[in-house]
Every structure is written in C-alpha cells, then in structure tokens.
Amino acid sequence: MLVDRRDTLGHARTDAVSRQHHLLLELVPSGAKTFLSAPQARALLNTVRPRDIVGRTRRQLASELIIEIAVIDKKIKAANTHLTELVASTGSTLQQLNGIGPSGAARLLGDIGDIDRFASRDHFASWNGTAPIDASSGDQHRHRLSRTGN
Known part of the structure; x- marks a missing residue:
C-alpha cells in the first residue's frame, strides 16, 4: 500500500x-x-x-x-x-x-x-517470468521470456 x-x-x-x-x-x-x-x-x-x-x-x-x-x-x-x-x-x-x-x-x-518459499533459482525465475521458454521451430533454436510472469 x-x-x-x-x-x-x-x-x-x-x-x-x-x-x-x-x-x-x-x-x-x-x-x-x-x-x-x-x-x-x-x-x-x-x-x-x-x-x-x-x-x-x-x-x-x-x-x-x-x-x-x-x-x-x-x-x-x-x-x-x-x-x-x-x-x-x-x-x-x-x-x-x-x-x-x-x-x-x-x-x-x-x-x-520470503524467498525461501521457492525451491530453486529456476522456480523463482519461472514465477517472476524471467525463465526462458523454448520457442524453437525446425532448425532454428531460440528462447523467449514467458508472458505469464508476475
């Protein structure tokens, strides 16, 4: 507040x-x-x-x-x-x-x-939307950020 x-x-x-x-x-x-x-x-x-x-x-x-x-x-x-x-x-x-x-x-x-509520760095990154998501297609390998993050 x-x-x-x-x-x-x-x-x-x-x-x-x-x-x-x-x-x-x-x-x-x-x-x-x-x-x-x-x-x-x-x-x-x-x-x-x-x-x-x-x-x-x-x-x-x-x-x-x-x-x-x-x-x-x-x-x-x-x-x-x-x-x-x-x-x-x-x-x-x-x-x-x-x-x-x-x-x-x-x-x-x-x-x-409390940061301890997250099991790992990866869990925290997934929660806040900064964990890369695979967006590959065919031979092209790329990642993007989640649009569902906090």
Missing part, C-alpha cells in the same frame, strides 16, 4: 509539473526548461508581470501549482524515508543495487515475500 501511495505521489507530481510547464510556456516568452524545481519555477515566475486578465490568471495558477509541487515533494520525501526504514528493517540489501530505490525495493520485497 505504501509503495502504491509513493507511486501515486510521483504521478501527481509529474502531472503538476506538466501543467506548470504549460503555463510557464504561455507566460515566459522564451519558455521554461523541462525539469524545474519549485524554487526555480518561483524565481522564473517572479520575473513575469502580465498586464491582461488572462496572463494574471495564468500567473496565479502557476503560483498555486508551485505550492502544490512543494507539498507533493515533501510527501514524496517522507514516503521515501518511511519505505527506506521499512526495507532496512527487513535486513535487505536491495537498495545497494544500482537503480533500486526505496520504492522498488519495497515493491520487490512485498511481491516476493
């Missing part, structure tokens, strides 16, 4: 940043870079003083989105801290692997459970 919550926060942040970027493209003549932090967006927004009602409304909405993104960032940070603590309490070293963060490690541990 916590991993799903963290994923939802990530999606909400992406959506808010996208909306903010669209508003800044309309407000700033040269546009805005794609990956803006909340303080960078605030600094950029402070340089804009629209005179018409549409521009002022866009600026107000962009300002509200900056606050929304800052709140989401705090929630993501808290969720990551909580997930890191939970993963550490299991004694897992998954987060030491390159590309595995607290959310990914927690997702793996939650989905897999």
Whole structure:
C-alpha cells in the first residue's frame, strides 16, 4: 500500500509539473526548461508581470501549482524515508543495487515475500517470468521470456 501511495505521489507530481510547464510556456516568452524545481519555477515566475486578465490568471495558477509541487515533494520525501526504514528493517540489501530505490525495493520485497518459499533459482525465475521458454521451430533454436510472469 505504501509503495502504491509513493507511486501515486510521483504521478501527481509529474502531472503538476506538466501543467506548470504549460503555463510557464504561455507566460515566459522564451519558455521554461523541462525539469524545474519549485524554487526555480518561483524565481522564473517572479520575473513575469502580465498586464491582461488572462496572463494574471495564468500567473496565479502557476503560483498555486508551485505550492502544490512543494507539498507533493515533501510527501514524496517522507514516503521515501518511511519505505527506506521499512526495507532496512527487513535486513535487505536491495537498495545497494544500482537503480533500486526505496520504492522498488519495497515493491520487490512485498511481491516476493520470503524467498525461501521457492525451491530453486529456476522456480523463482519461472514465477517472476524471467525463465526462458523454448520457442524453437525446425532448425532454428531460440528462447523467449514467458508472458505469464508476475
């Protein structure tokens, strides 16, 4: 549940940043870079003083989105801290692997459970869909991954 919550926060942040970027493209003549932090967006927004009602409304909405993104960032940070603590309490070293963060490690541990429930590496590979399946035909020998994996 916590991993799903963290994923939802990530999606909400992406959506808010996208909306903010669209508003800044309309407000700033040269546009805005794609990956803006909340303080960078605030600094950029402070340089804009629209005179018409549409521009002022866009600026107000962009300002509200900056606050929304800052709140989401705090929630993501808290969720990551909580997930890191939970993963550490299991004694897992998954987060030491390159590309595995607290959310990914927690997702793996939650989905897999006790690894000892699998009789062998092959059984685990079959369960998670990474065991190659024979897809040979005639003299051509090849394998593919199972489409029925986890």
